[in-house]
Each structure stands twice: as structure tokens, then as C-alpha cells.
Amino acid sequence: MSSQHAVIVGGSSGIGLATAAHLLEKGYRVTITGRDAAKLRTAAENLDGDVAAAVMDAADLAGLPAAFAAIGPLDHLVLALGGGNGAGPFATVDLVDVRKGFEQKTMAHFACAQACLPYLSKQGSITFVSAVSAQAAMPGTAGLGAINAAIAALAPILAIELKPIRVNCISPGVVDTPWWDFLSADQKEPTFASFAARTPVGRVGRPGEIAEAIAFLIGNGFTSGHTLICDGGIRLGQ
Numbered sequence: 016m017s018s019q020h021a022v023i024v025g026g027s028s029g030i031g032l033a034t035a036a037h038l039l040e041k042g043y044r045v046t047i048t049g050r051d052a053a054k055l056r057t058a059a060e061n062l063d064g065d066v067a068a069a070v071m072d073a074a075d076l077a078g079l080p081a082a083f084a085a086i087g088p089l090d091h092l093v094l095a096l097g098g099g100n101g102a103g104p105f106a107t108v109d110l111v112d113v114r115k116g117f118e119q120k121t122m123a124h125f126a127c128a129q130a131c132l133p134y135l136s137k138q139g140s141i142t143f144v145s146a147v148s149a150q151a152a153m154p155g156t157a158g159l160g161a162i163n164a165a166i167a168a169l170a171p172i173l174a175i176e177l178k179p180i181r182v183n184c185i186s187p188g189v190v191d192t193p194w195w196d197f198l199s200a201d202q203k204e205p206t207f208a209s210f211a212a213r214t215p216v217g218r219v220g221r222p223g224e225i226a227e228a229i230a231f232l233i234g235n236g237f238t239s240g241h242t243l244i245c246d247g248g249i250r251l252g253q
């Protein structure tokens with residue numbers, strides 16, 4: 016058991032919420048954050064354990080120092096926020112949307128990692144949630160791949176600059192979360208079936224599986240500067 020404090024930015028849904036549940040089970044104290052106060056409150060109410068909630072827009076760079084000051088000391092930061100901006104075929108992808116993707120994910124991760132530093136334990140860690148689009152050559156993901164590869168590039172650099180704080184990254188494959196809710200139920204099923212067919216383990220991932228991998232990166236004191244790809248093997252391009 017641990018009484019360490021983990022802050023999960025983007026903890027009200029999907030991978031972040033599953034990570035909150037997993038860390039609470041392991042005895043961590045957890046603060047979840049997100050932009051939507053009602054969604055955040057519902058998420059916190061449905062979690063068991065020592066959990067707090069703090070409304071935060073991680074893309075509001077100027078507001079982050081005060082947001083982290085309000086949260087106070089923490090041992091681990093998990094950056095699980097991000098949306099779907101930047102997807103589409105390279106030749107036609109909307110550049111405004113790609114820029115928004117960088118602002119909403121890459122810059123937000125970068126700025127949160129910086130803003131938490133005055134409060135982050137030297138024995139603690141930062142874990143970025145990137146995406147397998149950074150490693151897999153999937154058509155239609157040039158924007159997403161660039162957005163997520165930039166995040167993965169931070170882990171080894173920060174592992175040196177911020178030592179002894181450990182800094183890691185996780186790169187999930189396709190995971191069944193509300194991230195995919197831009198698809199209707201009718202669209203989601205064949206989309207997931209197509210991804211499953213291209214994934215060596217034969218299915219898409221579950222948020223809890225990514226949460227387990229994040230908990231490993233947080234808990235293992237000898238792992239730093241690493242990107243852990245947790246994708247069922249889809250990057251291998253079967």
C-alpha cells in the first residue's frame with residue numbers, strides 16, 4: 016500500500032479514469048482533473064478511496080501555475096488528457112485542426128509538466144500518455160503521429176533534466192474509451208473490428224490494461240526515460 020499522491024490530468028474519463036481507479040485500489044491518494052465540472056464530479060463520486068477533483072483546463076497555459084498551486088504537493092503526475100484533433104489524410108488534413116491538436120495535447124502536456132514542478136516530489140514521477148500513432152505508420156495519422164511523437168520525445172530529455180524525478184511515457188494502441196464517441200454506435204463496431212483484425216492480440220484494448228501499465232511506470236523506481244508501448248502489437252502492421 017502507498018499513501019502517495021497522484022494527480023491525473025484528464026482523470027474524468029477513459030484511460031485517466033481507469034488509472035485513477037487502479038491507483039486508488041493500490042492505496043494511492045488521487046486527484047483527478049478535467050474541464051467539465053459535472054463530468055468530473057460524477058467520476059469522483061463513482062470512485063472508491065481517497066479521491067479529490069479539481070477543474071482544470073490544461074490547454075489554458077496561463078492558468079496552470081495557479082491550478083497546480085491549488086492542488087499542492089504531489090508525488091506523481093499522469094498526463095492523460097487529449098482529444099482527436101489532427102486526424103486525417105496528410106494531403107487534405109485541416110491545418111487549423113492539426114494546430115489545435117498540438118495546442119490541446121502537446122502544449123498542454125508540456126505546460127502541465129512544467130507547472131507541477133514546484134510541487135512535485137524529487138522521488139516522484141511524470142507519465143505522459145502519448146499514442147501508438149507515434150510509432151505505427153498508419154495512413155491518416157500524420158497529424159496525430161506528430162502530436163504524439165513530440166510528447167514521447169520529452170520523456171528521455173526530462174528524465175535527464177529533472178533527475179532524480181522519473182519521467183516516462185506510455186503509448187497506447189486503440190482502446191475502447193469515450194475518445195471514440197465521435198463515431199456513432201453503428202460506426203464504432205466495424206471500426207473496432209477492423210482495428211482488432213490488424214492487432215496481433217485480436218481485439219482493441221481496455222482502459223484498465225493501460226492503467227496497469229501506467230501504474231507500473233509510476234511504481235517502478237528504476238524505470239525512467241522510457242516509452243512503454245501498450246498496443247496489442249498493432250504497431251507491427253500485421
Ligand SMILES: NC(=O)c1ccc[n+]([C@@H]2O[C@H](COP(=O)([O-])OP(=O)(O)OC[C@H]3O[C@@H](n4cnc5c(N)ncnc54)[C@H](OP(=O)(O)O)[C@@H]3O)[C@@H](O)[C@H]2O)c1
Nearest residue numbers: 025027028029030049050051073096097146189190192194
Ligand atoms: N482511446 C484510444 O484509443 C487512445 C489511443 C492512444 C492514445 N490515447 C490517448 O490517451 C489519452 C486519453 O484518452 P482517452 O481515450 O482516455 O480519452 P477520453 O475518454 O476522451 O478522456 C480524455 C480526458 O481528458 C480530459 N481533457 C481533455 N482535454 C482536456 C484539457 N484541455 N484539460 C484538462 N482535461 C482535458 C477529458 O475531460 P474534459 O473533456 O472534461 O476536459 C477526459 O477526462 C489522450 O491523450 C488520447 O490521445 C487514446
